[in-house]
Amino acid sequence: GENVEQHPSTLSVQEGDSAVIKCTYSDSASNYFPWYKQELGKGPQLIIDIRSNVGEKKDQRIAVTLNKTAKHFSLHITETQPEDSAVYFCAASINNNDMRFGAGTRLTVKP
Amino acid sequence: NAGVTQTPKFQVLKTGQSMTLQCAQDMNHNSMYWYRQDPGMGLRLIYYSASEGTTDKGEVPNGYNVSRLNKREFSLRLESAAPSQTSVYFCASSATDRWYNSPLHFGNGTRLTVT
Numbered sequence: 056g057e058n059v060e061q062h063p064s065t066l067s068v069q070e071g072d073s074a075v076i077k078c079t080y081s082d083s084a085s086n087y088f089p090w091y092k093q094e095l096g097k098g099p100q101l102i103i104d105i106r107s108n109v110g111e112k113k114d115q116r117i118a119v120t121l122n123k124t125a126k127h128f129s130l131h132i133t134e135t136q137p138e139d140s141a142v143y144f145c146a147a148s149i150n151n152n153d154m155r156f157g158a159g160t161r162l163t164v165k166p
Numbered sequence: 167n168a169g170v171t172q173t174p175k176f177q178v179l180k181t182g183q184s185m186t187l188q189c190a191q192d193m194n195h196n197s198m199y200w201y202r203q204d205p206g207m208g209l210r211l212i213y214y215s216a217s218e219g220t221t222d223k224g225e226v227p228n229g230y231n232v233s234r235l236n237k238r239e240f241s242l243r244l245e246s247a248a249p250s251q252t253s254v255y256f257c258a259s260s261a262t263d264r265w266y267n268s269p270l271h272f273g274n275g276t277r278l279t280v281t
Binding site for chain 2: 056059061064086087089091096097098099100101104106144148149150151152154155156157158159
């Protein structure tokens with residue numbers, strides 16, 4: 056089955072700086088790559104996703120890039136704010152019942 | 167619009183006790199899922215239901231059973247709880263069927279401790 060690795064496990068940045076989280080996947084058949092944000096005591100919430108027919112997608116301060124050849128994808132957050140502090144999960148799947156998650160990155164944005 | 171609602175929020179069980187975790191969604195989604203979240207391991211799929219009346223095993227199904235009661239409700243049962251089942255359990259739903267990816271909508275979780 057699919058195996059997803061996520062780095063780093065923790066990331067601390069100053070407010071206003073950029074943050075980058077990277078994931079690699081093992082199954083070349085995976086075609087859907089969502090990113091979830093989890094705040095303390097809450098369930099994960101989708102923040103952005105990308106499908107395999109697209110190389111990059113942007114939504115305001117958040118962007119995701121996908122390199123299918125190298126089997127890795129990354130989340131980029133620009134102009135970070137304290138409310139961006141949370142745990143972020145990447146995932147990869149062929150279909151919804153086979154979605155595999157990375158172990159998570161705890162992002163801390165210092166004011 | 168409540169989305170995905172899970173009950174209870176917290177539960178403490180003794181080894182060998184049984185319990186059922188409840189989940190309901192009000193988004194008319196076809197598919198529902200149960201995940202467990204353990205430190206350093208992300209989320210792992212326990213069981214899923216691609217549509218009303220069907221259930222299938224996920225990555226870590228041992229020790230669990232599920233029931234898709236109707237389109238809205240999907241319950242997870244622990245027949246004889248073990249300390250290894252101490253975890254945070256998340257229910258999720260998605261709009262489409264098993265052969266097409268769509269975003270998962272998660273509840274806020276049930277924190278279960280088995281002593």
